[in-house]
Amino acid sequence: MSRFERVVIDLDGVLCDFVGGVLAEFDRESLLGHWPAGVYCIAEAMGVPISEIVDRCVRKRTSRAAAINWFRELDPYPWVEQLVAMLGDAGRGLCFATAPRLGPVEEYAGKKAWINRHVGAEVPISFVKDKSILARAHWLLIDDSPEECAAFERHGGKAILFPQPWNSNAGEASNQATRIAYVRRELDRLLAYRSGRRHLAGAV
Numbered sequence: 525m526s527r528f529e530r531v532v533i534d535l536d537g538v539l540c541d542f543v544g545g546v547l548a549e550f551d552r553e554s555l556l557g558h559w560p561a562g563v564y565c566i567a568e569a570m571g572v573p574i575s576e577i578v579d580r581c582v583r584k585r586t587s588r589a590a591a592i593n594w595f596r597e598l599d600p601y602p603w604v605e606q607l608v609a610m611l612g613d614a615g616r617g618l619c620f621a622t623a624p625r626l627g628p629v630e631e632y633a634g635k636k637a638w639i640n641r642h643v644g645a646e647v648p649i650s651f652v653k654d655k656s657i658l659a660r661a662h663w664l665l666i667d668d669s670p671e672e673c674a675a676f677e678r679h680g681g682k683a684i685l686f687p688q689p690w691n692s693n694a695g696e697a698s699n700q701a702t703r704i705a706y707v708r709r710e711l712d713r714l715l716a717y718r719s720g721r722r723h724l725a726g727a728v
Contacts, residue, residue: 526715528682529662531615532655535622537668538686539607540638541599542625546570549580559689564669569690582626595634600642603700607707608643611666614711620649621658621665656681664714666707684710 536542543566547553552570560569567574585591612618620639624631632651639649650658655665655672659679666684667673670691673683687696687703696706 527613528615528664528715529660530617530619530664531611532619532621532650532658532663532665532676532681533608533611534655534665534667534669534672534686535620535635535638535649536625537688537690538666539601539604539620539643540635541601543690545594545598546577546581549577556689559694561694562692564671564690566690578626582630588630591630592634592637595631596637596641598638600638601700603704604642606700606704607666610704610708610711614715615664618647619658620647621652621655622649623653623655624651682714684714 533539544553544556546566547555547570550570550572555569563569567577570577581594582591585594608618620643622631622635628651635651636649639647652658654675655667656675656679659665659676659681661680663681664683665673665676665681666686667676668686668688668691670685673685676683684707685691685693687693687706689697693706696702
């Protein structure tokens with residue numbers, strides 16, 4: 525089986541429960557049970573301006589250290605270990621990628637600490653607003669954003685849209701098992717295609 529050269533894993537919405545952390549700040553956790561169909565942006569789903577989310581989660585913390593800690597203390601999804609192990613088997617190397625949303629300085633420090641705490645410091649992390657700049661042939665992105673996945677593929681990579689209530693794979697997002705099964709099927713499909721292409725190239 526022909527593995528990918530590198531698997532790029534998004535943090536928020538794939539490994540880290542950023543959405544749950546924001547909803548908890550506003551006492552809106554129930555929104556997850558009736559997320560508006562087709563709406564990816566959390567501010568739009570909540571009906572509040574993004575500036576209010578930034579104020580509540582970062583700017584109005586008592587100190588920069590407290591803002592960093594908000595990111596560090598975000599809950600990991602229960603499938604983190606299983607998903608990272610599965611993706612590690614699919615590629616020759618892993619990389620985490622995340623787009624700063626609320627406060628670049630605090631978010632960088634907090635998410636770096638989050639990775640060290642829940643995954644391990646040995647995996648590199650890229651802070652980029654547009655993950656398509658990381659796209660290469662033989663690279664794979666796992667992301668919950670339809671736009672990020674589409675852009676990554678336009679720039680020569682492959683992508684799997686991770687199932688969540690806020691994207692078109694919501695039907696696969698009922699629990700951990702359905703999410704993992706979906707990613708497994710997509711990995712098998714992409715890896716089989718890569719293996720087939722390699723065999724065809726060798727026969728020419």
